[in-house]
Ligand SMILES: C[C@](O)(CO)[C@H](O)COP(=O)(O)OP(=O)(O)OC[C@H]1O[C@@H](n2ccc(N)nc2=O)[C@H](O)[C@@H]1O
């Protein structure tokens with residue numbers, strides 16, 4: 001059973017104060033984009049070796065993906081098996097195309113794909129609500145990878161409200177050399193807030209809210225209006241940890257992007273383009289500049305995790 005799962009960009013990431021549990025309250029507007037990982041689950045028996053899922057990974061970034069029990073796809077398979085009182089005997093293969101530690105929720109996509117593919121293989125018939133709840137136990141971005149399209153994530157990002165979208169948005173993603181750690185970027189966001197004297201806790205940071213202009217732009221498919229409303233509260237923290245991102249962002253803007261922003265916790269940078277022609281021009285400029293490892297052109301919205309086999 002193979003599940004195909006999209007990456008995401010956060011067109012708005014409003015970060016509230018740090019909560020007592022260490023997470024941050026969010027108004028997180030997710031948009032699924034057309035870069036995908038595929039997770040294949042096939043039968044395995046204990047005789048094949050090991051107790052838990054047996055994992056293999058292919059793709060250009062495969063060497064950066066952990067193959068031990070910490071892998072989010074393996075954790076997802078174990079969690080689903082435990083919930084259904086069965087052994088997690090399965091072979092999992094991840095065909096990885098989403099940049100690793102890039103702020104595009106690649107690990108979360110693999111967790112969502114493993115939940116869906118194992119549920120089909122094991123015929124455990126888990127409801128979509130229960131799959132999303134299991135996903136939330138694995139990570140804040142996992143429920144969205146199951147749902148796809150566009151959605152507002154509240155709480156720590158796991159409480160989803162689907163959003164309407166009109167038309168197709170054209171994107172370019174500048175993939176950086178090396179990743180950024182999501183917890184480190186949230187910590188840097190707190191540090192910058194404390195250094196600015198505003199405080200970082202939930203009682204000192206205003207409640208994050210989605211922008212109505214942004215939701216309207218998504219609904220009407222108005223790329224220029226979406227560009228004007230996009231914002232990422234983690235961008236300053238990602239740039240503080242990786243100052244060279246400023247050059248990447250400037251390169252895409254100079255090449256005609258309607259807007260440039262860091263994708264989630266970075267370091268991938270996202271550029272919204274007017275149309276597919278403009279996206280190609282932006283991608284070529286980014287590749288020529290040497291400010292990124294690769295530039296990927298794609299469209300949004302994309303569907304959530306889907307079984308393809
Ligand atoms: C940056 C985003 O990708 C935007 O969608 C997400 O907020 C991160 O989601 P994720 O990678 O699924 O993160 P999780 O695995 O849930 O949490 C990893 C770590 O990120 C930080 N974290 C995550 C989500 C959140 N709302 N507040 C946080 O402070 C915490 O330090 C947490 O221990």
Ligand SMILES: Nc1ncnc2c1ncn2[C@@H]1O[C@H](COP(=O)(O)OP(=O)(O)OP(=O)(O)O)[C@@H](O)[C@H]1O
Pocket residue numbers: 064065066070071072073094099100101102103104105106107108110111141179180182264265266
């Ligand atoms: N299946 C997986 N694919 C990639 N990384 C994984 C996976 N499982 C665990 N990891 C670990 O998680 C870390 C973050 O990987 P991931 O690619 O999900 O980052 P990200 O895209 O920045 O996440 P997010 O956007 O959700 O914050 C990696 O450095 C790796 O150690």
